Amino acid sequence: MTRISEHGRLQGATGEPASAAALLADTVVQASAALSRTLAPEALHHAVAEQAAWLLGADLSLLHRAPAGRALPIRLLASSGVPLDLAGAFDELPSTPSLVRRAAESRRIEHTATDETDSERLPDVRVIEAALRPCWVVSVPLFGADRLLGVLTCAFGGRSAPSLELLPHIQALGALFGLALGSVEHVVERAEHHPRGALDDAPDASPPSQQRAVSLLEDVRAELREADSRLAAERRWLHSIIEDFPVAIAVFDERSGGSLVASRRCEQICGGPHPLSMPPSPRRALLCAPGGRPLLHHEMPLVRAARGQGTTCEELWFRRPDGSYVPVVVSAGPIRDEHGTILGAIASYEDVTHFTERARLHQEWISMVAHDLKQPLTAISAYAGMLLRRSQAADTTGWSQKVLASARRLERMIEDLLDASKIEARRLSIERRPTDLVAHLRAAVELAAAERPERAVELTADEDVPLVLVDAARMDQVMGNLLLNAAKYGDPGAPTRVALSRRGAEVEIAVENRGPGIHPDDLQRLFQRFQRLSSGQSGNAPPGTGLGLYICKGIVEAHGGRIWAQSQPNETTSFHFTLPLPEAPAGDGRPAPDASDRWARSP
Numbered sequence: 001m002t003r004i005s006e007h008g009r010l011q012g013a014t015g016e017p018a019s020a021a022a023l024l025a026d027t028v029v030q031a032s033a034a035l036s037r038t039l040a041p042e043a044l045h046h047a048v049a050e051q052a053a054w055l056l057g058a059d060l061s062l063l064h065r066a067p068a069g070r071a072l073p074i075r076l077l078a079s080s081g082v083p084l085d086l087a088g089a090f091d092e093l094p095s096t097p098s099l100v101r102r103a104a105e106s107r108r109i110e111h112t113a114t115d116e117t118d119s120e121r122l123p124d125v126r127v128i129e130a131a132l133r134p135c136w137v138v139s140v141p142l143f144g145a146d147r148l149l150g151v152l153t154c155a156f157g158g159r160s161a162p163s164l165e166l167l168p169h170i171q172a173l174g175a176l177f178g179l180a181l182g183s184v185e186h187v188v189e190r191a192e193h194h195p196r197g198a199l200d201d202a203p204d205a206s207p208p209s210q211q212r213a214v215s216l217l218e219d220v221r222a223e224l225r226e227a228d229s230r231l232a233a234e235r236r237w238l239h240s241i242i243e244d245f246p247v248a249i250a251v252f253d254e255r256s257g258g259s260l261v262a263s264r265r266c267e268q269i270c271g272g273p274h275p276l277s278m279p280p281s282p283r284r285a286l287l288c289a290p291g292g293r294p295l296l297h298h299e300m301p302l303v304r305a306a307r308g309q310g311t312t313c314e315e316l317w318f319r320r321p322d323g324s325y326v327p328v329v330v331s332a333g334p335i336r337d338e339h340g341t342i343l344g345a346i347a348s349y350e351d352v353t354h355f356t357e358r359a360r361l362h363q364e365w366i367s368m369v370a371h372d373l374k375q376p377l378t379a380i381s382a383y384a385g386m387l388l389r390r391s392q393a394a395d396t397t398g399w400s401q402k403v404l405a406s407a408r409r410l411e412r413m414i415e416d417l418l419d420a421s422k423i424e425a426r427r428l429s430i431e432r433r434p435t436d437l438v439a440h441l442r443a444a445v446e447l448a449a450a451e452r453p454e455r456a457v458e459l460t461a462d463e464d465v466p467l468v469l470v471d472a473a474r475m476d477q478v479m480g481n482l483l484l485n486a487a488k489y490g491d492p493g494a495p496t497r498v499a500l501s502r503r504g505a506e507v508e509i510a511v512e513n514r515g516p517g518i519h520p521d522d523l524q525r526l527f528q529r530f531q532r533l534s535s536g537q538s539g540n541a542p543p544g545t546g547l548g549l550y551i552c553k554g555i556v557e558a559h560g561g562r563i564w565a566q567s568q569p570n571e572t573t574s575f576h577f578t579l580p581l582p583e584a585p586a587g588d589g590r591p592a593p594d595a596s597d598r599w600a601r602s603p
Contacts, residue, residue, distance in 0.1 A: 024172060035048070035180045049062065049079055053081050060079070060082050062082070062100075062154075064090075099124050104141055108141065110138070134157075136155070150178075245265070248262075251344060251346050252347070260276045260278065276302060286319040287317075301347050302347045363421050373410075377411055384407060458496070460497070460498070466581060481549065482575050491515045515573060517573050556578075561580060
């Protein structure tokens, strides 16, 4: 048996979702069988009201006689599900406008929600609203031989709009109920004009309206069979397109319990069935986060997209059944109908093994070059230091100091290039330890003041900042870059201010200086590679690689934080970054234990 569930979803006899065409045919068959058991007008009226409420899942249904005129009230013929305290409220609708009269006059289906203005000026909707709030109300004119025979009204509690699957059922049942009312009216008219028994002796006692109803039912069944055939052909066509698509894609159908169709290219990348394929197979691939952790079901891009949370160019890994890993870039989004309802999701997977291999070779080359450059620089620094310590001549001492400073600057440039390549390849090493940021920042400020005595640096910190899990050496690198930039670009006579504050579940560090500021257009590209800004009024860029802020951004994001800059021209410029606070174990106010991790590992 078929009916509409409480949630507006069509269900078959087992309670499982069925095809819309099959359910519509089943609804028409059930209604026809129920109405064919009686030809008595009053019994038929009650059968129409009861079948409408049952098959459509309505909370109440009303069958009114066709209005005889605008000045006359509309009489109730039958009802179903009406509360006892409202039993007499629908007996006769007044001649004033009502949803029933509107449907009768427009000769089409009329509907409204009780949260709209119609409930204030339509008496029948207002009475229904007293019993069901909120609800959706629909009035259907019933025709027999193109003559209005009545108006059927159904109310659905808890809805503000009709289900898309519900409207075809309302239309089909409206047509069937109209034919049934017309058939019974024809029988009554014949009984009034023939003596008793004349109808029984007639060679063909089936009225034309009943014959038309049977013919209509057969036509509906034939059309539904043809529609099912066309739908099956379209499904096969779409399935073949997906399977043969040259890009790895997978389509997740939310309506059919989460079925999945994947292209052959997708299965090639997975080395077997897709992780969401059904039924589950031990040969299925696993979708993992970078590093190898398998994603939970709700974390998968297709599942998130089916919930409306699309993703673009997300880096993940497929772990094949043989244990090998394939790095992929995933983009997923929801599939919606013309009304915005999510029907499923689609995802594409791009194998980036070639690009990750190139990145690995690039990283190896950078490391090799850096190592080869460091060896002679180390020797130059060592000999320059020895010459500086042993020589008493003023000119030799000056030259030695310049050689030593240049060698150290080259070493920093090499380290910057090496760190930038690690960040680009997502191989930056992070060794987290519980760290007292107040003491750590105080040491960084003291070091900056010692290196540049002419530049004052001030530190302010909140008292309630707990220990934070950070890589102390990397934090030194970030603070060193920010303080150096403040000294390069700031006003020499104004102090640099460092502030540490707690912001909910994270801490924020800010480095502020006064100076010419940064143009708003430059703020957008400030943290990109090789960006160097002009200094002061001269317009010349200070020496450096332009990688300092790019490396700061990579280090902060590797810790799970954010970094940004704010600037007012000729006023102040400040750089801010955040670090997440560790989650303390339940019942324990102490920080989490030491943790060492890698930002990302190569498959």
